[in-house]
Amino acid sequence: MSPWQTHSALPPTTCALRVALRAEVGGARLAAAPVTPADLADLVSETWRDCVLRQGRPALPLDHLDFSVTPRFADSGRERCHHLAVEVTLPGGERRSRLFSIHSLAPAARRLSQTLVGQGLLAEGQSYCFEVLADPEAAAVHSQPGDVWRVSVRRAPLNYLLVPLAELCNRARLLGADPGAAPPVFYTRKALRRAEDCARQGAGENPPVESGGVLLGVLAACPRTGEMATIVTDVLELHDAEKAARSLACSGPTWDRVQTIMRARQQAYPIRAERLCGQCHGHNFLPHDEAACLHCEKQATCALTSVFVSAADEAWMRSVFVRQPWALCHIFGFSARREPAQTLFTLNDGRWQGRGFHLLEDFDPDQWPFQQASENP
Structure with missing residues (x-):
């Protein structure tokens, strides 16, 4: 079994979250790209650290946990995310969550910017701004935002x-x-x-x-x-x-x-x-x-x-x-x-x-x- 497995009812071509780049605030969107499970790895790990390991549960391995990522929206349009809430479910059903800003997905935005540089849409070293979007198609499929991403992990005990x-x-x-x-x-x-x-x-x-x-x-x-x-x-x-x-x-x-x-x-x-x-x-x-x-x-x-x-x-x-x-x-x-x-x-x-x-x-x-x-x- 691979270290990470994502469980989602989404079709393979549909992604729940995307990063979108603009050359300047208020400018036109240059491009958008999906947020991958690898982009969420540090967020999930940090949630495990702060909500489990540092809360008196150091003996609880990652493979006993389920994580979900829920977008928190910046406006009533339910597209542009203001924060991401990562929730962990402990054995017995208790839930704990950790809130992350969209800056936590800066590596995904940087990866997209490098693609745009290669396409000539951004100059090397040019500044840009980015936003995180919830895919409307994914929102229509899932009645619960927490169903968008689910992760199971296998690691050796600490x-x-x-x-x-x-x-x-x-x-x-x-x-x-x-x-x-x-x-x-x-x-x-x-x-x-x-x-x-x-x-x-x-x-x-x-x-x-x-x-x-x-x-x-x-x-x-x-x-x-x-x-x-x-x-x-x-x-x-x-x-x-x-x-x-x-x-x-x-x-x-x-x-x-x-x-x-x-x-x-x-x-x-x-x-x-x-x-x-x-x-x-x-x-x-x-x-x-x-x-x-x-x-x-x-x-x-x-x-x-x-x-x-x-x-x-x-x-x-x-x-x-x-x-x-x-x-x-x-x-x-x-x-x-x-x-x-x-x-x-x-x-x-x-x-x-x-x-x-x-x-x-x-x-x-x-x-x-x-x-x-x-x-x-």
Whole structure:
């Protein structure tokens, strides 16, 4: 069975949701394209994370759940969507939902824009705006909007540790912006130093290239609150990767080495629940924007940096950490003044958004009880 199966009564040629592009607000629609199940993967994963894993149900695997996606309309015309509601049904019938903006489908719009560039309808790099539409034909077929998309998933049960997160927060220091409602993330000091070393290693080459590593850590469920956190404890450098000024690609030997090390560690310490939990890399180039830099000397700080999640970064995270909503993308770079900059990104509203994290002096996984999700919770 494939990891994803969609269950829909729609004819194969009919799609419930579409993205439509305009060259400018109020302009004519240039084209529209269907929203695919793959476009909804991050939304479904994020709903599982926030409505299940972080609500005291870490032992509930994805394959015990059904998801539906319902459009929320911006006007009485019931075509243009304002939000998408992703609802998960738990065993026993309880339903929980997560609301997403249409910006969560930006990758689908970007894919359509690339098609239009190839057709000469958009210029390379030209800005555009998009909207999400509910297909009228699909609405006529389905009396319940929730019937439009249904997804069933098969994945291995989660391994995690039981850790009182309040104790970790009390001995940790917040770095960066307040993460707000985002899931807690902790780094040990050693792991953070290692991540930055791997990411900035390419800055010393001539010319500078991107470099990086994969993040190792554990998932921790709080027995008191039900919250779930990611704790980064180590980093493996990406040796033999294909490095360029603005790209970093893992070769076959790169992944062979990572997988060999992970298998050895997991076999040696099976109850540490250690896993790959993300990646770090360096954008070891300077941002360039002449207009923004004209009055640089008048600014107290430089807000222009090379720290951002590129389309290539999004694609890499989606392919390597597919349906792992705890995955981390940590990017190191520089400001236009050559000052070091960094941001940790996690999924929020179906997009990779920057947030802060907590720094621990150390973390001993052997100190905490090991748990594995039951096949029949």
